[in-house]
Amino acid sequence: MKPLSGNVQGIQRSPIRQILDSAKAYPDAIELEIGQPDFDPPVHVIEAAVDAARNRYTGYTANAGIMELREAICTKLARENALQVGTDEIMVTVGAMQAIFSSMAVLLEPGDQILLPDPGYGNFESAARLLNAEPIYYATLPERGFEPDFERLEQLVTPRTKAMLINSPSNPTGAVFTREVLMRCLAFCQKHDLYMISDETYDQLLFEGTHHSPAKWDDEGRVISVFTTSKTYAMTGWRIGYAVANPEIVRQMTKIQEPTVSCVNTVAQHAAVAALLGPQDCVAYMREQYRVRRDVAVQVAKELGLKVSNPRGAFYMLVDISAQDKCSLDFSLDLLDQERVAVGPGCAFGPICDRYVRISFCASESDLRKGLTRLARHLSASTPLSRILSATATVA
Ligand SMILES: Cc1ncc(COP(=O)(O)O)c(C=O)c1O
Numbered sequence: 300m301k302p303l304s305g306n307v308q309g310i311q312r313s314p315i316r317q318i319l320d321s322a323k324a325y326p327d328a329i330e331l332e333i334g335q336p337d338f339d340p341p342v343h344v345i346e347a348a349v350d351a352a353r354n355r356y357t358g359y360t361a362n363a364g365i366m367e368l369r370e371a372i373c374t375k376l377a378r379e380n381a382l383q384v385g386t387d388e389i390m391v392t393v394g395a396m397q398a399i400f401s402s403m404a405v406l407l408e409p410g411d412q413i414l415l416p417d418p419g420y421g422n423f424e425s426a427a428r429l430l431n432a433e434p435i436y437y438a439t440l441p442e443r444g445f446e447p448d449f450e451r452l453e454q455l456v457t458p459r460t461k462a463m464l465i466n467s468p469s470n471p472t473g474a475v476f477t478r479e480v481l482m483r484c485l486a487f488c489q490k491h492d493l494y495m496i497s498d499e500t501y502d503q504l505l506f507e508g509t510h511h512s513p514a515k516w517d518d519e520g521r522v523i524s525v526f527t528t529s530k531t532y533a534m535t536g537w538r539i540g541y542a543v544a545n546p547e548i549v550r551q552m553t554k555i556q557e558p559t560v561s562c563v564n565t566v567a568q569h570a571a572v573a574a575l576l577g578p579q580d581c582v583a584y585m586r587e588q589y590r591v592r593r594d595v596a597v598q599v600a601k602e603l604g605l606k607v608s609n610p611r612g613a614f615y616m617l618v619d620i621s622a623q624d625k626c627s628l629d630f631s632l633d634l635l636d637q638e639r640v641a642v643g644p645g646c647a648f649g650p651i652c653d654r655y656v657r658i659s660f661c662a663s664e665s666d667l668r669k670g671l672t673r674l675a676r677h678l679s680a681s682t683p684l685s686r687i688l689s690a691t692a693t694v695a
Contacts, residue, residue, distance in 0.1 A: 302543075310425050313626050314647040321632060322641040329670040331658045332641040334470060334614065336533035340574075340586075341581040344532060347573030351566045360565050362556035363549065364391025364541070371575040372541050378510040379503060382524070383473075387546045390553055391539065391563050391571075395500045395527035398542035400426045400465075401552045402496045406462050407432040414455060414463040417649035418445070418617070420470045424649075435460070436649055444609065445474035449483060460544045461657045462494040463487070468501040468510070471611020471648045471657040472617055473593075475505055481513045488521060495522045500540075501613040503531045503582055506590045508611055520545030530614075531575045531582055537690070538564060539571040575640045592660040596667045603675035614660040617645065618674060621654035623681040628679070631656055639675035 302308075315332055322328050339345075351357075363369065369386040376382040392398040399422070399661075407413060409431035415423045419438035427434040437452050439445040446647045465484050467476035476484070495513065502510050514522040527540035542552060556562060596616055600607040606619035620630050627644040633654075635641050643657035656674070660667070 338533040348570035351569035360562040363650040395540040400527040411461040418652035466498040468612025475612040505612040537567040616653040
């Protein structure tokens with residue numbers, strides 16, 4: 300038989316999925332590897348879904364989503380993101396991931412380059428590769444709170460660069476870009492005539508500071524903003540995200556719906572209206588729980604002598620494992636096998652990140668404490684004695 304698409308075969312399986320699958324063999328393992336909220340979706344959202352099904356809102360919808368949801372999204376964007384947009388600037392998507400994929404599909408020709416953050420969410424690269432575009436990583440620096448290195452960014456631009464993707468708050472670093480950094484990213488895109496995809500999956504999950512949507516400073520229509528109900532309302536499986544862009548981009552993106560998914564699940568669209576327009580105290584409650592867990596995790600890590608990122612948003616923390624010699628996937632597999640703790644291998648998030656593993660705060664305080672304690676024990680057991688002695692000598 301003729302070979303399958305080389306392009307698809309070239310896509311790597313996510314190392315996080317590899318850990319998830321391996322963890323099934325250890326039912327007693329502490330699971331800190333996945334960004335799956337451990338809260339239930341709000342009751343009024345579940346009721347809205349049941350009502351929608353009972354009232355037979357069960358057929359196809361418009362490709363761009365039901366008007367009621369697009370209007371609810373406009374209300375949310377004005378309320379939370381200081382964005383004043385019309386319904387013709389919105390497309391409802393199958394989670395944030397489809398909004399990102401469709402944005403890239405509308406912007407990128409085969410061979411075009413897109414600048415992606417390193418560390419960054421691994422699916423960005425896979426999406427670009429599926430479209431035969433070339434992902435180019437730009438470093439965000441741990442020593443500067445994982446902000447982009449703008450000098451190096453300039454050197455990465457070529458005539459083939461078409462877009463830059465930013466993600467604040469960031470998965471996996473937890474960094475939140477300040478207003479100044481975001482404005483600098485936008486100015487960089489304007490200078491080089493690049494589109495910007497702004498992944499704002501965690502826009503309502505900030506522990507400190509303020510979230511800014513760069514689209515509010517964009518008067519040319521070069522920013523595509525991506526949002527989702529997945530994390531904010533613990534609705535990952537409901538698959539409701541949305542892209543916000545200028546009407547022409549939305550018109551083009553909408554064409555992708557028909558031959559791919561037709562439309563997004565109708566019942567879930569009705570439930571998302573309830574999520575966006577209903578009581579918002581559930582959002583504040585979950586955010587506060589994640590903040591408490593962040594504080595516990597950072598404190599415990601400090602007590603254990605672990606070097607960690609300083610998460611100001613999203614619900615992840617990076618732990619530096621560079622004292623030992625193994626790659627992050629092997630380290631994570633060993634940790635699971637020997638200490639029964641599942642973590643996200645950093646290699647899932649780009650080249651820089653292989654010196655880290657990612658911890659998710661979608662777990663109880665007690666699991667975070669136990670998990671970090673075992674991780675620290677495993678890290679020190681895996682660190683060559685000579686390195687521990689030289690570190691001690693340096694301190695002395
Ligand atoms: C940065 C980032 N973007 C996009 C997504 C995908 O979100 P969704 O489940 O809404 O497709 C995730 C999910 O973890 C994410 O962390």
